Every structure is written in C-alpha cells, then in structure tokens.
Amino acid sequence: xxxxxxxxxxxxxxxxxxxxxxxxxxxxxxxxxxxxxxxxxxxxxxxxxxxxxxxxxxxxxxxxxxxxxxxxxxxxxxxxxxxxxxxxxxxxxxxxxxxxxxxxxxxxxxxxxxxxxxxxxxxxxxxxxxxxxxxxxxxxxxxxxxxxxxxxxxxxxxxxxxxxxxxxxxxxxxxxxxxxxxxxxxxxxxxxxxxxxxxxxxxxxxxxxxxxxxxxxxxxxxxxxxxxxxxxxxxxxxxxxxxxxxxxxxxxxxxxxxxxxxxxxxxxxxxxxxxxxxxxxxxxxxxxxxxxxxxxxxxxxxxxxxxxxxxxxxxxxxxxxxxxxxxxxxxxxxxxxxxxxxxxxxxxxxxxxxxxxxxxxxxxxxxxxxxxxxxxxxxxxxxxxxxxxxxxxxxxxxxxxxx
Numbered sequence: 001x002x003x004x005x006x007x008x009x010x011x012x013x014x015x016x017x018x019x020x021x022x023x024x025x026x027x028x029x030x031x032x033x034x035x036x037x038x039x040x041x042x043x044x045x046x047x048x049x050x051x052x053x054x055x056x057x058x059x060x061x062x063x064x065x066x067x068x069x070x071x072x073x074x075x076x077x078x079x080x081x082x083x084x085x086x087x088x089x090x091x092x093x094x095x096x097x098x099x100x101x102x103x104x105x106x107x108x109x110x111x112x113x114x115x116x117x118x119x120x121x122x123x124x125x126x127x128x129x130x131x132x133x134x135x136x137x138x139x140x141x142x143x144x145x146x147x148x149x150x151x152x153x154x155x156x157x158x159x160x161x162x163x164x165x166x167x168x169x170x171x172x173x174x175x176x177x178x179x180x181x182x183x184x185x186x187x188x189x190x191x192x193x194x195x196x197x198x199x200x201x202x203x204x205x206x207x208x209x210x211x212x213x214x215x216x217x218x219x220x221x222x223x224x225x226x227x228x229x230x231x232x233x234x235x236x237x238x239x240x241x242x243x244x245x246x247x248x249x250x251x252x253x254x255x256x257x258x259x260x261x262x263x264x265x266x267x268x269x270x271x272x273x274x275x276x277x278x279x280x281x282x283x284x285x286x287x288x289x290x291x292x293x294x295x296x297x298x299x300x301x302x303x304x305x306x307x308x309x310x311x312x313x314x315x316x317x318x319x320x321x322x323x324x325x326x327x328x329x330x331x332x333x334x335x336x337x338x339x340x341x342x343x344x345x346x347x348x349x350x351x352x353x354x355x356x357x358x359x360x361x362x363x364x365x366x367x368x369x370x371x372x373x374x375x376x377x378x379x380x381x382x383x384x385x386x387x388x389x390x391x392x393x394x395x396x397x398x399x400x401x402x403x
C-alpha cells in the first residue's frame with residue numbers, strides 16, 4: 001500500500017529530498033529527466049493543499065573547489081533550476097540562499113498551501129556527506145513531513161537522505177512516488193521475475209560489475225556480457241584480444257564466475273564476434289573479427305553481427321530483462337550499432353509481454369539517445385543506487401524509511 005498516496009498533506013509543509021543533480025551547461029539545463037521524475041510527488045502534495053520545501057545536492061562543490069581554486073560556491077548553485085521548475089509546475093518557485101539558518105527557516109515557516117520553496121545546494125556543507133546528525137536535525141525543522149524521493153542518492157548515508165528520517169515519526173516519513181516506483185521496479189526483477197530472466201551486463205570493467213553478476217547468478221537464467229569487460233573473459237580463456245580493454249588482475253575472477261555460473265546452471269553469453277578498430281576514435285579504421293581472435297594492434301569497440309543475432313534471440317525469448325551497461329562505445333557513431341540493436345531487442349521483447357528494466361547511467365543514456373525510453377517497462381533514474389540494489393546491498397535511504 002502506498003503511504004504517500006494515502007497521506008493527506010493539507011496544511012502541512014512537506015520537506016522533500018529530490019535529486020536535482022542535473023547536467024547544466026552555460027547556465028542552461030541540458031537534461032531535465034530527474035526534475036520531471038520528481039513532479040508527481042510535488043504535485044500530489046500541492047493538490048492536497050500542502051506546501052513543498054525541496055532540498056537537493058548539485059555536484060561536489062567542496063571537493064571541486066579544493067582542486068580548482070578558481071571555482072566558487074556560486075558555480076554550484078541550484079538557482080539555474082528555479083525558472084525551469086517554475087515553468088514545469090506552473091507556479092513561482094521561491095528560493096532560499098541557504099539550506100539551513102534563519103532565512104531558510106523563516107521562508108519555510110511562512111509558506112502557504114500551494115507554495116514551493118527550493119533550498120540552496122546541500123553540499124555547501126561538508127556535514128551533508130558526512131551524515132552529520134546535528135545538520136540533519138536542523139534540516140528536519142523546516143518541514144512537518146519528510147519525503148525521500150531521491151532514489152539516485154538512496155545508496156548514500158547522507159544527512160538529508162538517511163539520517164534525517166530519525167527526526168520524524170513513522171507516519172510522517174515516507175517514500176515519494178518516484179522512490180516507490182523505483183523500488184517496485186527493482187523488486188519485480190529481483191524477487192518477482194518470470195523465467196527466462198536475462199540480465200544484460202555491459203560496460204568497461206569486470207571489477208565494476210562483479211558483485212551484480214554474482215548476485216544475479218542466484219536469480220537469472222541467462223547473463224549476456226558485452227562492452228569492454230567481455231575481453232577480460234576472452235583473455236582468461238586463452239583468447240587473443242589485441243589491444244582491447246582488459247583487466248589482467250581479474251582473469252582468475254572471470255574464470256571463477258564462469259565456473260560458478262556453470263555449477264548453478266546459468267548460461268553466460270559472450271559476444272562471438274566484435275567490431276574492431278585500429279585506434280580508439282570515431283575515424284579509426286574498422287573491421288570485424290571473432291572476439292577471441294583479435295589481431296595485435298586492434299581493439300574491440302562494439303559487438304559484431306553474430307553476437308547481435310545470438311543476443312537478440314536470447315532477449316526476445318525472455319520474460320524478464322535487466323539491462324545495465326552498453327555493448328560498446330555507443331557515444332561514437334561507428335560503434336553504437338550493437339547497443340542500438342540490443343535496445344531494439346529489449347523493446348521488441350517488452351512489446352511481446354516481457355518486463356524490462358533499464359538501470360545504470362550509460363544504458364539509460366543509450367535508450368534516451370535512441371528515443372526508446374518510453375518503449376521499455378521501466379527506466380531507472382538511479383545509476384549507482386540501482387547498481388548497489390542489484391548487488392544485494394542495503395540502501396541507507398530506503399532502510400531509513402522502511403525501518
């Protein structure tokens with residue numbers, strides 16, 4: 001049962017943790033996906049007759065200023081979001097130049113039903129990332145109800161994402177609608193999946209995905225491995241991979257994963273062939289080769305036609321699909337065909353009744369680039385959080401509300 005849907009926010013100030021850490025260039029937002037994802041929760045509070053105080057981080061101001069003294073806190077302000085958010089909500093969004101202190105407290109206190117206040121960047125304070133209890137308590141005094149709708153930061157035990165929850169009684173702390181949908185989507189895949197269940201795991205490094213693969217060996221029937229990480233597996237098996245990306249210190253791990261999968265009856269599928277290039281560049285000379293027979297001086301930058309055909313067959317026969325990571329260097333035109341083909345296959349399987357979840361920054365970027373985000377079952381807004389969820393880890397932002 002949805003706690004937020006059943007809660008009446010009339011005459012209450014809802015302190016909502018959102019994830020407005022969006023890309024901004026020359027003062028303009030270049031991708032507002034995360035802002036739009038938070039709108040249903042904000043609108044629910046306003047429709048009930050409540051008021052909204054929004055808090056978020058943006059970037060890593062203190063760490064970046066330390067590295068680049070020419071930067072100031074003003075370079076990390078949330079002010080560029082005000083106009084766009086006001087337009088999306090069809091109301092004027094007020095702004096507090098701080099996230100704690102007398103002015104923020106006064107503005108929050110004076111809010112009338114239907115009004116929205118955005119606080120300045122939480123990470124202006126080192127206490128936010130440290131999970132400081134006193135800082136969290138100061139934030140908590142701004143609202144009557146705490147709503148966590150920032151799935152993208154749910155894996156962080158920060159003051160505003162986890163610690164703050166202890167200052168609100170059980171009926172006055174809850175997940176937002178986005179957080180609820182993220183958790184439900186992940187639960188569908190991890191615990192309510194229908195077989196065959198195929199996990200598509202891509203990206204550069206085995207070391208980045210070792211935990212998710214190990215956890216999925218307990219759940220999936222098939223695991224497709226693509227991207228740079230595949231070549232570590234090929235080299236581990238004695239193949240020639242040219243100058244393809246490889247983690248030489250993870251060869252034994254790759255073999256151990258293959259052995260464990262075999263013991264559990266899980267099929268691991270590696271790309272039979274690759275699109276290879278003589279340099280890491282969009283204007284490189286290209287050819288194709290078997291993935292375990294790549295000539296010296298050449299590197300695999302995408303999956304080939306045989307791999308695409310094999311992977312598409314597996315995906316289209318699946319009932320549950322998790323996709324985390326691209327099949328190649330999809331940012332370059334020459335090497336995006338494999339990722340696009342996999343995206344099309346996931347869409348086709350979804351159309352035929354499969355449940356598909358796309359999670360992880362690069363695979364989400366890919367489906368957005370190809371205009372397919374609305375043709376899969378669910379696209380997660382949380383890269384690191386989704387990854388850790390599928391690794392089987394407890395996410396502090398979820399645990400703080402669920403306890």
